[in-house]
Amino acid sequence: SGTATISGGTWNLRDSSYATFNGSSDYITIADPGAGADLDQPKSMALWCRFDSVQTGQLISRGSNDYELYMHSGDTWGVYWGTKYVTMTGIAIPSNYLGEWTHVVATLDDSTSPPTQRFYINGVLEDTSAVSGTPAYSDDSDLEIGRRTGGTQNFSGDIFDVRLMAYQMCDEEVAALYGGWADPAALGWWLGIGASAGATGSPQIT
16 A cells, blocks of 8 residues: 655665665655654654665655755764754664665653653664654655655665664564564554554555
8 A cells, every 4th residue: 555656766675675875876765644644753664775886865755854864974864753853873884884785773762751762773762862853743844755755865785675663663573673572563653664454554665
């Protein structure tokens, strides 16, 4: 269910379904499914990525900082949750991982004030930080993979198995997802590129 538009690049649906981006014009658009849909306000974002070069690039982006997961200038991971952000430095710098698959997960605990983000690389918790304020979502834009919404900050490399979850994943779930033995039909998995996963009736690309 749901729709996707591929603008350039390669999306291999036969072999693992990973998407390749050229860093300048390739991206995937998941159309906004409308009010109340499951693309709104995730509590966890997860994906596999393989960098070809060190440059500012968005892996997941929706709206005007509605939520984003990105690498900035090659040495900083950044995440937006409803226009509020967390910036982490010195964590799994992409230049050390060029050509290697890296698993990235960001989760949000909004039971705290301000909310707390947990950030994982290859199944390991690397950072726990307060978000810069209370998230304020617009919930009215397409989701883009491989560039920032609006056409800037394109990603160069491969992206595989993008997942948005309606809940905050725990450490054990993140480790299970990284290890490849998480349940592929778990409730709340909204979107899976390269995975047959998703809550019933929600947008997903398989």
